[in-house]
Amino acid sequence: MTASSAPPPGTGLLVIQAVRKKHCAECRSGPLPLLVLEGGVPRCLDCADLGHLVFLPRGDTALTRRSREESTLSAVVVRFDRRRSRYERQGVLVEEAALARAERRCLLDEEARRRRRLRDAERRAAEDVRFTDAFAAEIRRLFPGCPDERARAVAAHASLRGSGRVGRSAAGRALSEAAVVSAVAASVRHVDTPYDQLLMSGVPRPEARRRIAGLVDETLGRWRAAG
Numbered sequence: 292m293t294a295s296s297a298p299p300p301g302t303g304l305l306v307i308q309a310v311r312k313k314h315c316a317e318c319r320s321g322p323l324p325l326l327v328l329e330g331g332v333p334r335c336l337d338c339a340d341l342g343h344l345v346f347l348p349r350g351d352t353a354l355t356r357r358s359r360e361e362s363t364l365s366a367v368v369v370r371f372d373r374r375r376s377r378y379e380r381q382g383v384l385v386e387e388a389a390l391a392r393a394e395r396r397c398l399l400d401e402e403a404r405r406r407r408r409l410r411d412a413e414r415r416a417a418e419d420v421r422f423t424d425a426f427a428a429e430i431r432r433l434f435p436g437c438p439d440e441r442a443r444a445v446a447a448h449a450s451l452r453g454s455g456r457v458g459r460s461a462a463g464r465a466l467s468e469a470a471v472v473s474a475v476a477a478s479v480r481h482v483d484t485p486y487d488q489l490l491m492s493g494v495p496r497p498e499a500r501r502r503i504a505g506l507v508d509e510t511l512g513r514w515r516a517a518g
């Protein structure tokens with residue numbers, strides 16, 4: 292074995308996935324799929340007292356880390372990659388009970404994450420409802436004549452577009468008088484004027500806006516005044 296193909300040091304117990312056919316120096320079994328080198332001499336896992344361990348392929352970082360934490364005895368499995376001229380990690384050997392405990396911990400984590408996601412979703416839904424209520428209340432304060440249904444529809448729409456999801460300060464900005472007036476005006480434009488028909492018939496947007504501006508102002512003025 293050349294220096295460049297020596298297994299990486301400092302990784303604890305190393306088990307090698309044999310590339311060439313080797314037999315155990317002690318019990319002569321083989322060819323060995325997995326072997327341990329002790330003083331350059333190959334031994335099978337049983338003779339190296341690792342026969343009771345189970346193989347966990349690499350890939351699941353959390354499960355691998357926890358399995359090794361739970362396992363009194365563990366080993367890193369490597370294979371020599373000729374093309375790259377170096378040993379590559381293939382997985383670990385751990386105690387079966389340790390693997391089971393690690394899997395349980397990962398499942399519990401997954402369950403905890405699932406519950407946290409549910410709580411987050413519920414909190415966001417509650418925030419959206421609070422935001423919608425606050426927005427509707429602000430519409431009614433500024434436009435006492437605005438029909439209740441309309442105020443709620445505009446508020447719900449605003450909530451969909453931003454609301455609790457964007458945080459307290461953004462929600463505060465969204466509730467500013469200018470933002471509320473602009474949302475109500477947009478609703479009036481689309482619902483109470485022929486604005487959309489004008490756009491559909493090819494009238495340029497600034498011209499369409501100009502034509503319906505009077506109607507929008509009139510409606511907003513009526514809603515502001517009526518108590």
Ligand SMILES: [Zn+2]
Pocket residue numbers: 315316317318319320334335336337338339
């Ligand atoms: Zn052996």
